[in-house]
Amino acid sequence: MNDVQPKATIVIFGATGDLAKRKLFPSIYKLYQKGKLDEQFAVVGVARRPHTDESFRHYVKETIEEATKQELIHEKFISHFYYHSLDATNTQSYKQLNELLTHVEEQFHIPGHRIFYLAMAPEFFGTITSHLKSEGLTTTNGWTRLVIEKPFGHDLQSAQKLNEAIRQSFSEEQIFRIDHYLGKEMVQNIEVIRFANAIFEPLWNNRFIANIQITSSETLGVEDRGRYYDHSGALRDMVQNHMLQMVALLAMEPPIKLTTDDIRSEKVKVLRALRPMTHDDVETYFVRGQYGRGIVRGQQVVGYREEHSVDPNSNTETFVAGKLMIDNFRWAGVPFYIRTGKRMTEKSTKIVVQFKDVPMNLYYRTSEHVHPNLLVIHIQPDEGITLHLNAKKSGESMKTTPIKLDYCNNCIDGINTPEAYEKLLYDCMRGDATNFTHWDEVAASWSFVDTISEVWANTKAADFPNYEAGSMGPKKADELLQKDGFHWWPLNGTM
Numbered sequence: 001m002n003d004v005q006p007k008a009t010i011v012i013f014g015a016t017g018d019l020a021k022r023k024l025f026p027s028i029y030k031l032y033q034k035g036k037l038d039e040q041f042a043v044v045g046v047a048r049r050p051h052t053d054e055s056f057r058h059y060v061k062e063t064i065e066e067a068t069k070q071e072l073i074h075e076k077f078i079s080h081f082y083y084h085s086l087d088a089t090n091t092q093s094y095k096q097l098n099e100l101l102t103h104v105e106e107q108f109h110i111p112g113h114r115i116f117y118l119a120m121a122p123e124f125f126g127t128i129t130s131h132l133k134s135e136g137l138t139t140t141n142g143w144t145r146l147v148i149e150k151p152f153g154h155d156l157q158s159a160q161k162l163n164e165a166i167r168q169s170f171s172e173e174q175i176f177r178i179d180h181y182l183g184k185e186m187v188q189n190i191e192v193i194r195f196a197n198a199i200f201e202p203l204w205n206n207r208f209i210a211n212i213q214i215t216s217s218e219t220l221g222v223e224d225r226g227r228y229y230d231h232s233g234a235l236r237d238m239v240q241n242h243m244l245q246m247v248a249l250l251a252m253e254p255p256i257k258l259t260t261d262d263i264r265s266e267k268v269k270v271l272r273a274l275r276p277m278t279h280d281d282v283e284t285y286f287v288r289g290q291y292g293r294g295i296v297r298g299q300q301v302v303g304y305r306e307e308h309s310v311d312p313n314s315n316t317e318t319f320v321a322g323k324l325m326i327d328n329f330r331w332a333g334v335p336f337y338i339r340t341g342k343r344m345t346e347k348s349t350k351i352v353v354q355f356k357d358v359p360m361n362l363y364y365r366t367s368e369h370v371h372p373n374l375l376v377i378h379i380q381p382d383e384g385i386t387l388h389l390n391a392k393k394s395g396e397s398m399k400t401t402p403i404k405l406d407y408c409n410n411c412i413d414g415i416n417t418p419e420a421y422e423k424l425l426y427d428c429m430r431g432d433a434t435n436f437t438h439w440d441e442v443a444a445s446w447s448f449v450d451t452i453s454e455v456w457a458n459t460k461a462a463d464f465p466n467y468e469a470g471s472m473g474p475k476k477a478d479e480l481l482q483k484d485g486f487h488w489w490p491l492n493g494t495m
């Protein structure tokens, strides 16, 4: 894990697809540019469509130039790319792939370390992994690792089935399940903010925190992913993975050490402590929404049901808000509100920790309230922390005014935060699985969301579409907090 310039072959299944193009190739290039990969690496692209090594290299070069908006200066870099045309279901083809891998390993002096990155539809995961093992691709002199993209199943049962299939060929230690939110700089910062600051950890519990709000809003609609999304919805697409991972990081106990196992084990405990939903609870604790037509960033956009490859009578939610309770000593009684949706007012991911009011308000003897202290963690697009405090109003004795202490992570000159995929790929190459999800986390998350999706699948949402594109979601999402005497803190800093 200490190898700063790991030596490995990255085999990308689905190399002609969208993810490889937009995220994987540019990330590999950035790692090379930063000197995190030396010359002992290779990338072998795999997909069905025909390519020679030359035409594939040309394609990769173009995609990187497009993504990074710069001329690809390192011609040497591109010579590390190879292509093998393969239908995932064709056994014979894996033998040829193995021969190619042996060849590139000799060429670049790579000691048999292989990463198999499955950037393909999940229905192929089992077939590919079983072929990798049966055709000898996992038998090398080095280590072999498997990177699996989301979605990891559709519910607990299908995830279990998928996991069992993969585990026939790879052990849990070899499996790196991607959740790209765990690669985001400020998501990784949650642990540091909590555990490296004496002022926060003693307050990080139900005695001092009133509620925690996590919002991940998008302005985009479903784009060209209507077919996938209409069978998934926001609950499976965002809540089961990204949102619950952020909840786990915010709520976990301090790990004994900062090791992968210790951190994961604390996260799993949180996910297991989530108060399970009964069918009757769902309506009280969760709100679903679907966008209708509206205006997003000045552009008129169509409603979800009019999107390409979406059922015109679709019951699929494009928005979820929920109130989560964590039934343990630290968090009993503290609501964690989550909210995520497509076609909302702005693209933003933020966490707001609202502290309880001071026991007695000395500064306003009237009914006025002092502002609650808030710790805002800005995940994206801005990265940073804002602490909202109260201070004395200049010149006016005994009057308070809200003030903000701001730290902007991505404003510092010269620091360009690495893309999540860049960090995660590098972690995988070094064998650090901390920011990947363990099977136990996946299972606990599915088991929590399954009841909600069952209820929603079996009851038609009569009010869909129930929010206008370009808004912050349905009214019921506001009422969810109002019932508890809270409100969503605005995302644009006007608090």
Ligand SMILES: NC(=O)C1=CN([C@@H]2O[C@H](COP(=O)(O)OP(=O)(O)OC[C@H]3O[C@@H](n4cnc5c(N)ncnc54)[C@H](OP(=O)(O)O)[C@@H]3O)[C@@H](O)[C@H]2O)C=CC1
Residues within 6 Å of the ligand: 013, 014, 015, 016, 017, 018, 019, 020, 046, 047, 048, 049, 086, 087, 088, 089, 118, 119, 120, 121, 122, 149, 150, 151
């Ligand atoms: N795109 C994104 O931003 C994100 C994607 N993901 C996940 O990543 C995975 C890939 O997504 P994405 O890149 O968008 O998908 P695409 O549909 O763009 O690409 C699919 C890839 O699979 C290849 N493929 C399809 N069938 C076969 C087959 N029988 N044998 C060999 N190769 C095949 C295709 O190439 P060819 O047609 O040449 O065979 C293509 O390279 C999915 O699991 C998705 O959910 C997760 C998060 C974000």
Ligand SMILES: O=C1O[C@H](COP(=O)(O)O)[C@@H](O)[C@H](O)[C@H]1O
Residues within 6 Å of the ligand: 216, 218, 237, 238, 349
């Ligand atoms: O995993 C997914 O995440 C994206 C949002 O990611 P972000 O990094 O842009 O916040 C979402 O658009 C997509 O539907 C989902 O599959």
